[in-house]
Every structure is written in C-alpha cells, then in structure tokens.
Amino acid sequence: MRKILLLAMPLLFLSCGVEYDAETRLVSETRIVDKLGNPIGGQPVEVWVSDNGASDMISNTVTNANGESLLIFPAPNDLENGRIEIRFPQNGAFQEKRFMEIKRADFTDYKYTLNNVVLYPLEDLTYLLVDLFNTSGGTLTALYLENNSAADFVYVNESAEQSEPQTYFQVLKNSTVDLVYTVRSPGGVESTQSVAVPVGNTSTSYTLNY
CATH class of the missing domain: 2.60.40.1120 (Carboxypeptidase-like, regulatory domain)
Incomplete structure (x- = not known):
C-alpha cells in the first residue's frame, strides 16, 4: 500500500x-x-x-x-x-x-x-531623555529604569536586538524613577549603580556621567 x-x-x-x-x-x-x-x-x-x-x-x-x-x-x-x-x-x-x-x-x-x-491617561505622561557622557573610558552595557509604572515597553525577557542602551523613556509626570546602569571598565570588570531621577511636569533631560 x-x-x-x-x-x-x-x-x-x-x-x-x-x-x-x-x-x-x-x-x-x-x-x-x-x-x-x-x-x-x-x-x-x-x-x-x-x-x-x-x-x-x-x-x-x-x-x-x-x-x-x-x-x-x-x-x-x-x-x-x-x-x-x-x-x-x-x-x-x-x-x-x-x-x-x-x-x-x-x-x-x-x-x-x-x-x-x-494604562495611564495620556495627560499624565511625559518623557525622560538620558544624555550619556563617557568620563571613565568604560563601556555602558545596560541602562534601564526601575519604579517606572508608566513604561510603554515591558521586556518579559532580555532582548537580543538591543545593541545600544535605551536612553528615551516614557514616565509619569511629577514622579521619581531609578536609573540603573552597568559599566564595564577597560579591564573587563562590571559594576552596576542606581541613581534617583526626579521628573517634572514636562519632558526632562538627565546627564549621566559614567
């Protein structure tokens, strides 16, 4: 058959x-x-x-x-x-x-x-722009926000396509978010730090020296 x-x-x-x-x-x-x-x-x-x-x-x-x-x-x-x-x-x-x-x-x-x-009303939202300045000669390997309930992109798993750290974030007006970043030194040692960033009623810029 x-x-x-x-x-x-x-x-x-x-x-x-x-x-x-x-x-x-x-x-x-x-x-x-x-x-x-x-x-x-x-x-x-x-x-x-x-x-x-x-x-x-x-x-x-x-x-x-x-x-x-x-x-x-x-x-x-x-x-x-x-x-x-x-x-x-x-x-x-x-x-x-x-x-x-x-x-x-x-x-x-x-x-x-x-x-x-x-989901937050549009009038409650603004943006945080992080300006990067390399003062150590190291490499920025990670950059993200914690305590940001207004995030528009939530990564359930780490994205392999994010070759460059994100520097533009949607946030709540008049809030404080934690900016977490990881730097790899020229000798290959990585360190992670966090800084509290206040956000006002309009778009906010923050300068990160790393």
Missing part, C-alpha cells in the same frame, strides 16, 4: 516568514485597569508573533466591560527564536503598552496571564 508521506509531517502553516504549529494553541488572558483600578472596556488588544525577521498580528480583540480579554492563537514553531508580543495600542485616552520578548516557555499550561495592567 502506498504511503502518503504528507500525513507523517508536522502540521505547520507559514505566514510572512513566521512558521506556526497549527496543532498547538496558546492563550493570552489579560485584564486592564486605569490608575484608580477601574476596568477599561473597549480597549484593543493584539497578539504579535515575530521570527526570521518577520512579524504577524496573529490575533486581536477588544476588552469587555470588566477590562478582560481572551485570545487563542497558534504557537510559533520556533521554540528558541519565536517571540510573542501582547500589545495594548494607544486608543485616544490611554497610553499604548507592549509586553515584549515573551517566549513559549513563559506560558503555563499554554496560558499567559496579565492581570490588572494599568
């Missing part, structure tokens, strides 16, 4: 260079609220998948009256390099927020849950 080899192959489909495992479904479960803890209904939610230099919006919906959404989508086939991103696009009144660099390993029982994600 002649065998049909196609039936023995993994069931995959290809979209714009991203391969998916059509037999495996992942679930994104989210709930978003405003700064007072009230649910935000009607907020768009998108799931994007990236691999091989290509990206797909694989699923999207809007939150219900309780700020909740549930999306089911095929898993990326590439376990190592396939990246999943959950986006809350800017929708008039509230900020955009993205949870990036999510891997299949971050899903528990095929589900990834984001509970009570706060």
Whole structure:
C-alpha cells in the first residue's frame, strides 16, 4: 500500500516568514485597569508573533466591560527564536503598552496571564531623555529604569536586538524613577549603580556621567 508521506509531517502553516504549529494553541488572558483600578472596556488588544525577521498580528480583540480579554492563537514553531508580543495600542485616552520578548516557555499550561495592567491617561505622561557622557573610558552595557509604572515597553525577557542602551523613556509626570546602569571598565570588570531621577511636569533631560 502506498504511503502518503504528507500525513507523517508536522502540521505547520507559514505566514510572512513566521512558521506556526497549527496543532498547538496558546492563550493570552489579560485584564486592564486605569490608575484608580477601574476596568477599561473597549480597549484593543493584539497578539504579535515575530521570527526570521518577520512579524504577524496573529490575533486581536477588544476588552469587555470588566477590562478582560481572551485570545487563542497558534504557537510559533520556533521554540528558541519565536517571540510573542501582547500589545495594548494607544486608543485616544490611554497610553499604548507592549509586553515584549515573551517566549513559549513563559506560558503555563499554554496560558499567559496579565492581570490588572494599568494604562495611564495620556495627560499624565511625559518623557525622560538620558544624555550619556563617557568620563571613565568604560563601556555602558545596560541602562534601564526601575519604579517606572508608566513604561510603554515591558521586556518579559532580555532582548537580543538591543545593541545600544535605551536612553528615551516614557514616565509619569511629577514622579521619581531609578536609573540603573552597568559599566564595564577597560579591564573587563562590571559594576552596576542606581541613581534617583526626579521628573517634572514636562519632558526632562538627565546627564549621566559614567
């Protein structure tokens, strides 16, 4: 009897260079609220998948009256390099927020849950620009903010594509954030330091000498 080899192959489909495992479904479960803890209904939610230099919006919906959404989508086939991103696009009144660099390993029982994600009104937000000045001859290997609840990009895992430290951040007006940075000396020794940076009512510049 002649065998049909196609039936023995993994069931995959290809979209714009991203391969998916059509037999495996992942679930994104989210709930978003405003700064007072009230649910935000009607907020768009998108799931994007990236691999091989290509990206797909694989699923999207809007939150219900309780700020909740549930999306089911095929898993990326590439376990190592396939990246999943959950986006809350800017929708008039509230900020955009993205949870990036999510891997299949971050899903528990095929589900990834984001509970009570706060989206701030646009009028509450401003920006912090960090000006870099190398005074030690060392190399700046990391730069990020802590205590920044208004961040628009949240990296669940470290991004391999960030070859240069980020120096432009979305922050809350009239707040204080912690600027954390790591410097590698010419001799190869790394040290990490933190400095509190006050932010005013408008865009703020801060000079970091390292």
